[in-house]
Amino acid sequence: MxxxxxxxxxxxxxxxxxxxxxxxxxxxxxxxxxxxxxxxxxxxxxxxxxxxxxxxxxxxxxxxxxxxxxxxxxxxxxxxxxxxxxxxxxxxxxxxxxxxxxxxxxxxxxxxxxxxxxxxxxxxxxxxxxxxxxxxxxxxxxxxDVEPSEAETRRMHAEADYSRMWLHLYEDIVxxxxxxxxxxxxxxxxxxxxxxxxxxxxxxxxxxxxxxxxxxxxxxxxxxxxxxxxxxxxxxLGFEDHPFRVENFEGKTCRFCGADNAFLDEMKDEETGETVYSCSDTAYCLKVLNEKGADS
Amino acid sequence: MNLPHPILEARGLTKRYGDGCPTCFDHTGAAHGRNRCPDCGTVWACRDVDLTIHPQEVLGVVGESGSGKSTVLKMLHYDLEADGGDMRVRAEGVEDSNLFDLTSFRKRQLRNAVMGIVYQHPHLGLRMNVSSGGNIAERLLMAGWRNVGDMRNRASELLERTEVPVERMDEAPRNFSGGMQQRVQIAKALSNRPALLLLDEVTTGLDVSVQARVLDLIRRLQEELHVATLVVSHDLGVIRMLTTRCMVMKNGQVVESGLTDQILEDPQHAYTQLLVSSALV
Missing domain, CATH: 3.40.50.11310 (Bacterial phosphonate metabolism protein PhnH)
Incomplete structure (x- = not known):
């Protein structure tokens, strides 16, 4: 309209x-x-x-x-x-x-x-x-998370002073x-x-x-x-020897659509108690399922 | 003697609290024994101070509490904004202009690149909740280091140099004794090989035996690294031990300057004479 x-x-x-x-x-x-x-x-x-x-x-x-x-x-x-x-x-x-x-x-x-x-x-x-x-x-x-003061974080952005965040990451690694x-x-x-x-x-x-x-x-x-x-x-942000990496779902697939290249939610099966995974993006899951259905 | 160009040259350093008035200078300064103008109430923390430091030289600033010696150091480190004066530093990548006129962004870069500072209170120079290694790494991170392994190597090398047990590198300085905190602070100040090291009452507040060890350490680092240093202290013993040349300040002004030995053995100004004769040792 x-x-x-x-x-x-x-x-x-x-x-x-x-x-x-x-x-x-x-x-x-x-x-x-x-x-x-x-x-x-x-x-x-x-x-x-x-x-x-x-x-x-x-x-x-x-x-x-x-x-x-x-x-x-x-x-x-x-x-x-x-x-x-x-x-x-x-x-x-x-x-x-x-x-x-x-x-x-x-x-x-x-x-x-x-x-x-x-x-x-x-x-x-x-x-x-x-x-x-x-x-x-x-x-x-x-x-x-590294600086509670708004005035101070604005100064840090203005001066591109991000060492505090880098320090936070360094401490995490340590x-x-x-x-x-x-x-x-x-x-x-x-x-x-x-x-x-x-x-x-x-x-x-x-x-x-x-x-x-x-x-x-x-x-x-x-x-x-x-x-x-x-x-x-x-x-x-990441260090040369500790680069950024995404979540690892190696060996895990969606229990509905079988996708192995999507972000998966982890949950417990209510009956069997085992850990199962399913696509977090439900629309994507449905699309893969539909495509599979069309193929077979 | 043919001296090399000074590494730091500061002229007319001035810091005041208040608006000032035409008669300020008739009432304040060392000659009048006060730095607060009775007419307008302005406090002249430091007035028209000139100083130069040559490569590898250690310059001392001595004076009683409130004489303006720490104000001088803080202005040089951009901790306080100068109300007047001109500062120049001869080091790689530093512009040849009045460094007080730079943008705050550039000031911070410059401070990180060419200066190292050790404060009297470790909590001013250190993040007490961050590991000692992290404290040193912070300056390296500011300088663009992005490799954790390299930073840890540099940090452990510095901690070893400053006699902090390297196995405690991942512990926060909060858990350390005062003397050890001070040594971590020194390691942090030296982390990116500063052209100029600023020491603000480094041993005040430590007990005498720890004082002696910290002074020993500074002296040894001085011999090894040859970094130009400004030492601010009210303690004549510290000045005598660390410096070759010194300035005596009173009420925001320099009253006497020259070779340390000469000043301590044969003080000219009445105030210096008083200071020397009041020293305990």
Whole structure:
């Protein structure tokens, strides 16, 4: 549906006089778009924005929701993921909400979507040019764990002084013989800004490097927007003798689709008590299953 | 004597707290026995101090508490912003301009590349919750080292040099005695081979036998590494032991300077005479 058509409809029976298209008012959308453009212009830099009240509490994806609502048009096809799943409560509710204020089409297929909002995962299926992935971010500041003061972390970003984070990694290696950060792995973006990729697993970090897709990050509670534009250098921190590495699933496969090249969730089988694995990205799992079904 | 170019040249170092007034200099300074202007209340922590340090030289700054000697050192290390003055350092990769005018980014780079500092209190120079090896590695990381093995080798080499048991390298300095913390601090200061070493009351607060060992260590490192050093101390014994040339400060001004032996044996200024005659040993 074109925006004009939609506006047309507003005067008809389905009139929704109280809210504008996509819930937030046009002025706010413009502000968020402006901040988004700035974020794209300075990859990895956290741009402050006026985070609006949303119909869910801050900390439940309001940063991502505001980005989605300010970007979405009537022709978009929307997909919402929560930890890889299209069907968890957070994903279902956000999808319903966005649909109710925009009437856009929604999908669970990664390839079919033009706009994807995600919590803590990047889809397994490679994303392409023309798609946008919006992340919900709880803690946008990668240095927060090593430095509690906001004034100090801003100075550190301004001066590209990331020795504290490097020291943190060094201490990890001294204590545990390896870097123990599981999610929120610190990334160097465009050789300049240290960035928090939101709590995605290490598995997903390489997908941010030299990607075809625009990645946008929204932290509603912390009021920050940042971005990784397409074809940006993104390098996870690592030492020459202790390089960055992703999770190791060697010898493990998804118990549903049999995938051996996807990020797997570990769980206990309720009946037998044995440890089993399944794809964290449920849409991907389904796709592999369908393809297998078509083959046989 | 044909001296080489000084490695550090500072002119007119000034630090004040307050706005200053036209009559400030009529009331403050060593001649008036105070550094606070009675008219406007401005405190002149240090006023128009010049100093030069030549390669391999150890320069001492001595004076009573509040004389401005630590202020001088802190300005040189960018811990305090100078209100006036000009600093130049002759070392590789350092620009030939007033180093007080640099951006804070460049100042930090420069400080990490050419200076090493040892504070009186180890908690100022060390991260007490990070391992001793990590403390040393921090400076190396700032300088762009990215190999854990290399950093650990360098750290253990330095700890050995400063007589800290290498097997305690992965322990936090929090667990160490005062003397040992001070030695870790010295190792950290030397980690990236600074052109200039700044020592701020390094032995104050240690008991005499530990003092003697730390002084011995500094003297030995001095002989081995020949690093140009600025020693700030109120202790004439430390100054006598470590330095060849020294300056005496009072109320923010330098009242006397020259060869250490000469100043201690034959003080000219009344204040220096008082200082020398008050020394316990």
């Amino acid at each position: 074109k925006l004009a058509e939609w506006t047309e409809r507003q005067t008809g029976e389905t009139r929704r006089a109280v809210y504008s298209f996509a819930f937030i008012d046009e002025g706010a959308k413009r502000e968020i778009r402006r901040k988004t453009l700035k974020a794209v212009a300075i990859p990895g830099y956290q741009v402050p924005f006026g985070s609006r009240e949303m119909p869910v509490a801050r900390g439940w994806g309001t940063g991502g929701i505001q980005l989605t609502l300010s970007l979405i048009g009537p022709d978009d096809i929307l997909k919402i993921i929560d930890q890889g799943s299209d069907d968890s409560v957070n994903a279902v509710n956000i999808r319903k909400f966005v649909r109710s204020v925009t009437d856009v089409e929604t999908t669970t297929e990664t390839a079919a979507a033009t706009l994807i909002q995600t919590r803590h995962r990047i889809p397994e299926e490679p994303m392409r040019d023309g798609q946008i992935l919006v992340f919900q971010v709880p803690i946008p500041e990668p240095l927060r 204590k545990y013989k390896e870097i123990t950060i599981g999610s929120r792995y610190p990334l160097m973006v465009n050789d300049r800004h240290l960035m928090d990729p939101s709590p995605i697993p290490r598995w997903d970090c390489p997908k941010l490097h030299q990607s075809e897709t625009l990645y946008l990050f929204g932290a509603g509670r912390e009021k920050r927007i940042y971005a990784i534009p397409p074809w940006t250098e993104v390098e996870p």
